[in-house]
Amino acid sequence: MVFREHIPTRSNIKTVVVNYAAHRVDLRRDYQNRCGYCDDVDTWRFSWFEIDHLVPQKYLVSILPTDYSNLVYACRSCNNSKRAQWPTKKEEIHNHNDEGFIDPCDASYSDQFSRAVNGRIVAETNLGAWMYKALKFYKPQHEIIWNIEQLDNMIDEIEALSADSVLLDQLLDCYRNFRKYVKELSEAGFQKSI
Numbered sequence: 802m803v804f805r806e807h808i809p810t811r812s813n814i815k816t817v818v819v820n821y822a823a824h825r826v827d828l829r830r831d832y833q834n835r836c837g838y839c840d841d842v843d844t845w846r847f848s849w850f851e852i853d854h855l856v857p858q859k860y861l862v863s864i865l866p867t868d869y870s871n872l873v874y875a876c877r878s879c880n881n882s883k884r885a886q887w888p889t890k891k892e893e894i895h896n897h898n899d900e901g902f903i904d905p906c907d908a909s910y911s912d913q914f915s916r917a918v919n920g921r922i923v924a925e926t927n928l929g930a931w932m933y934k935a936l937k938f939y940k941p942q943h944e945i946i947w948n949i950e951q952l953d954n955m956i957d958e959i960e961a962l963s964a965d966s967v968l969l970d971q972l973l974d975c976y977r978n979f980r981k982y983v984k985e986l987s988e989a990g991f992q993k994s995i
């Protein structure tokens with residue numbers, strides 16, 4: 802299966818800001834509420850989403866740490882795993898000899914990975930295998946979030962069916978409650994974090 806269905810498009814934002822955190826709202830929109838690296842949606846873990854510098858700050862020469870063009874909306878897992886890894890140590894060279902990174906806004910990023918039927922991320926290229934390890938894509942949370950999203954979409958599809966079965970109504974009630982409590986839990990987590 803394909804790794805991701807959405808390719809993020811980074812807006813051409815040149816606004817000068819004091820702190821790169823000021824770009825969070827624009828980044829979230831451009832990345833369609835998803836981590837640029839693992840493609841996890843932020844619906845249930847909004848407060849876990851952060852801002853990563855594609856080229857780590859320590860290797861920046863001509864790019865400012867606040868430049869929008871170098872920022873990636875990223876989940877905490879990917880951001881923490883990536884840290885300052887940048888094998889080429891050069892601002893302008895993203896990867897070399899199958900080591901390093903590809904900008905998630907580049908369409909070719911999608912070709913580096915695929916999904917197993919259970920949602921697990923699979924590396925498809927040597928460079929993909931390098932990024933898979935560097936970003937710890939083997940962590941179970943990616944598979945779990947992918948599956949929750951599939952189930953959530955399935956609830957929408959079942960709700961759209963106009964079946965007049967009592968059993969189906971009861972089942973839908975269970976689903977709606979489940980969804981409501983998961984949502985409340987994630988919102989409570991968000992409130993706590995701000």
Ligand SMILES: [Zn+2]
Binds near residue numbers: 837841875879
């Ligand atoms: Zn991620």
